[in-house]
Amino acid sequence: MRDIRISRVTAFLVVTVSAAGAFVVGACGSDGEKGETGAVGAPGPAGPVGSTGPIGLPGTPDGGTGALSSACTTPCHTFNGVVDQWRFSNHSHPQQNEIGGGACGNCHALDGIQQRRANVYNVPPDAGVAVGVPNGHISYRAANGATNEISYGGATTIGKIHCSTCHDFNTTNDPHVTGKYTAGSAPVRVPGGVNDTAIVEKSEASATQTTGQSVSYRRGNVCVFCHKSRKDVTFYVGASNTISNYRWGPHEGPVADVYSAKGGYHFAGQTYSSSAHVTDPRMADACVACHMRPVKANGDVPDHTMKPTVEFCRSCHTSYTGSDFDVQGGRTLVRKALTELQTLLDERGLLTRAEAAPYGALDPDAIGDGQFHLDKSRPGSGPGGANQVLDAATAGALYNYFIIARSKDLGVHNPTYTKQLLWDSIKQVSPGNANPTSLPGGRPQ
Numbered sequence: 001m002r003d004i005r006i007s008r009v010t011a012f013l014v015v016t017v018s019a020a021g022a023f024v025v026g027a028c029g030s031d032g033e034k035g036e037t038g039a040v041g042a043p044g045p046a047g048p049v050g051s052t053g054p055i056g057l058p059g060t061p062d063g064g065t066g067a068l069s070s071a072c073t074t075p076c077h078t079f080n081g082v083v084d085q086w087r088f089s090n091h092s093h094p095q096q097n098e099i100g101g102g103a104c105g106n107c108h109a110l111d112g113i114q115q116r117r118a119n120v121y122n123v124p125p126d127a128g129v130a131v132g133v134p135n136g137h138i139s140y141r142a143a144n145g146a147t148n149e150i151s152y153g154g155a156t157t158i159g160k161i162h163c164s165t166c167h168d169f170n171t172t173n174d175p176h177v178t179g180k181y182t183a184g185s186a187p188v189r190v191p192g193g194v195n196d197t198a199i200v201e202k203s204e205a206s207a208t209q210t211t212g213q214s215v216s217y218r219r220g221n222v223c224v225f226c227h228k229s230r231k232d233v234t235f236y237v238g239a240s241n242t243i244s245n246y247r248w249g250p251h252e253g254p255v256a257d258v259y260s261a262k263g264g265y266h267f268a269g270q271t272y273s274s275s276a277h278v279t280d281p282r283m284a285d286a287c288v289a290c291h292m293r294p295v296k297a298n299g300d301v302p303d304h305t306m307k308p309t310v311e312f313c314r315s316c317h318t319s320y321t322g323s324d325f326d327v328q329g330g331r332t333l334v335r336k337a338l339t340e341l342q343t344l345l346d347e348r349g350l351l352t353r354a355e356a357a358p359y360g361a362l363d364p365d366a367i368g369d370g371q372f373h374l375d376k377s378r379p380g381s382g383p384g385g386a387n388q389v390l391d392a393a394t395a396g397a398l399y400n401y402f403i404i405a406r407s408k409d410l411g412v413h414n415p416t417y418t419k420q421l422l423w424d425s426i427k428q429v430s431p432g433n434a435n436p437t438s439l440p441g442g443r444p445q
């Protein structure tokens with residue numbers, strides 16, 4: 001057992017939002033005074049035979065309240081603590097380019113959620129009225145009937161999914177201010193109670209207004225604010241659809257649309273259902289149940305790497321012995337089906353890898369190559385180079401391809417719904433509306 005000296009107080013970037021919504025970024029503080037020798041930490045648990053146990057928690061410079069040391073270390077600034085976990089996730093990527101002037105900051109800006117929760121946003125001058133913004137809704141109907149997106153209402157130019165993006169840290173609970181952390185003192189900005197809801201963009205088929213649809217994912221509600229398609233398919237896919245832009249379709253990461261079984265294009269006469277991954281009570285926290293497992297070594301604080309664990313899968317898939325997520329070969333199957341759909345869409349000239357005209361002939365190597373994340377909608381491939389005009393069901397098949405491809409889970413999120421969408425979409429675009437060859441045994445139930 002060793003004494004640990006707290007030799008410096010780490011300085012942090014303190015970010016506060018002024019009344020006007022502008023960001024004031026404080027300068028980094030200088031190193032603090034050298035603290036006094038801490039008390040001896042509590043002994044660690046016995047190590048394996050022959051070796052010493054882990055080093056105990058550091059002592060405190062203030063004579064034993066435990067306040068300062070636990071504020072700095074557990075659960076945040078330890079090796080592999082919450083801060084390291086977050087750094088390891090893509091949430092820590094800088095996203096300056098993604099803020100722009102329009103809707104982008106709602107999800108890419110440091111304070112995007114804070115602004116939306118406070119019902120602060122802009123609508124372009126098209127006389128639209130937005131509803132449900134504090135529940136994550138971003139679509140609204142403009143006076144001319146078009147479905148638009150609210151613009152980001154904040155002023156920050158820093159694009160980053162940081163602690164304060166999701167958590168309401170303020171002067172009363174910020175450990176950098178209070179000098180302490182107590183479990184439960186890091187409230188999430190989006191309410192996660194049993195009756196709290198978040199909104200996915202697609203409205204009910206019968207809707208005449210852009211209302212979206214509510215989901216109730218408890219601690220997962222916050223994820224729905226950002227990880228969705230940004231498209232209200234009920235209004236987005238019409239009787240005739242002109243693909244005039246390679247960006248046609250859902251945005252990156254439309255996970256909530258697939259997980260909820262509400263956000264795909266639903267073919268006439270078909271019904272859609274969800275897997276146990278949605279309906280089982282153990283999944284009540286939805287995204288958080290799989291992506292933020294409690295970390296034993298860190299006081300059971302949820303894992304901020306956002307990486308799912310196979311151990312959790314095994315809690316239900318008890319006989320699964322693999323080390324990846326291809327449980328029951330489910331991902332292999334979905335990869336096959338998605339490749340079949342990709343091939344069919346390629347052959348109909350509906351996909352491209354280019355982001356500017358001329359789109360030219362399709363690269364034969366790209367046909368059905370399984371590089372789903374590279375695909376975009378292909379404008380200008382109709383007769384005489386004109387933009388293709390697609391009927392609702394064909395546009396729907398293309399749309400469904402993108403929500404599954406861009407969720408990057410290969411069918412884990414909602415296996416049943418994913419396979420139903422794939423079945424219907426493949427049938428729609430295959431010659432003679434043939435059944436998929438990749439999905440044996442009929443339409444998945």
Ligand code: HEC
Pocket residue numbers: 097098099100102103104105106107108138225226227228230251252253254406407408
């Ligand atoms: C509803 C929330 C939301 C809005 C609004 C939004 N995005 Fe995103 N965006 C996301 C999410 C979530 C991801 C990450 C998806 C993933 O990686 O699975 C993403 C990813 C991206 C990526 C890819 C980043 C990468 O590293 O691969 C780009 C580029 C991007 N967005 C640009 C934009 C632009 C430009 C706008 C505005 C026109 C915008 N986004 C609006 C949520 C949003």
Ligand code: HEC
Pocket residue numbers: 075076082083086091161162163164165166167182183184185186187188219222288301302304
């Ligand atoms: C993408 C959203 C998101 C980001 C970014 C994020 N967290 Fe969390 N955090 C959550 C969610 C969701 C929970 C689970 C909430 C619960 O258990 O009540 C959580 C839980 C916690 C907890 C335990 C719950 C509590 O109240 O004590 C702590 C501590 C915490 N986060 C700290 C941080 C820190 C520090 C950062 C930045 C390094 C951070 N989080 C970044 C979403 C986020």
Ligand code: HEC
Pocket residue numbers: 088089090091093095106107108112113161165166219220222223224225226227287288291292305306307
């Ligand atoms: C404020 C918007 C926002 C919220 C809230 C949010 N995310 Fe993200 N998330 C993003 C963006 C943007 C990216 C892509 C970052 C990049 O690649 O540059 C991303 C990336 C991811 C990734 C990609 C893989 C990785 O290694 O990071 C996962 C998984 C993820 N988020 C899960 C979650 C979960 C689970 C929640 C809820 C607890 C959540 N996110 C909440 C915006 C958000």
Ligand code: HEC
Pocket residue numbers: 274275276277280282283290308309310312313314315316317324325326327328329330331333411412415416
């Ligand atoms: C709460 C229990 C539970 C957990 C946890 C769980 N699953 Fe499942 N999963 C099921 C059940 C039940 C089914 C089959 C019926 C269904 O899909 O509704 C299933 C089906 C699947 C399928 C489809 C298999 C096929 O035959 O096509 C895949 C893939 C899958 N799970 C992967 C995972 C992965 C990966 C994880 C962990 C990240 C996981 N599951 C966690 C209960 C669970």
Ligand code: HEC
Pocket residue numbers: 220223224227253255256259277283286287288289290291308325407408409412413
């Ligand atoms: C059944 C467990 C489970 C649930 C519930 C779940 N996910 Fe996932 N998710 C996974 C698995 C497994 C992967 C694939 C991870 C991999 O390939 O490493 C994944 C992949 C992702 C990715 C892409 C990560 C990457 O590599 O870029 C994002 C983003 C994501 N999930 C977000 C979410 C969001 C948001 C929700 C809630 C709406 C959610 N997930 C619900 C298990 C789950």
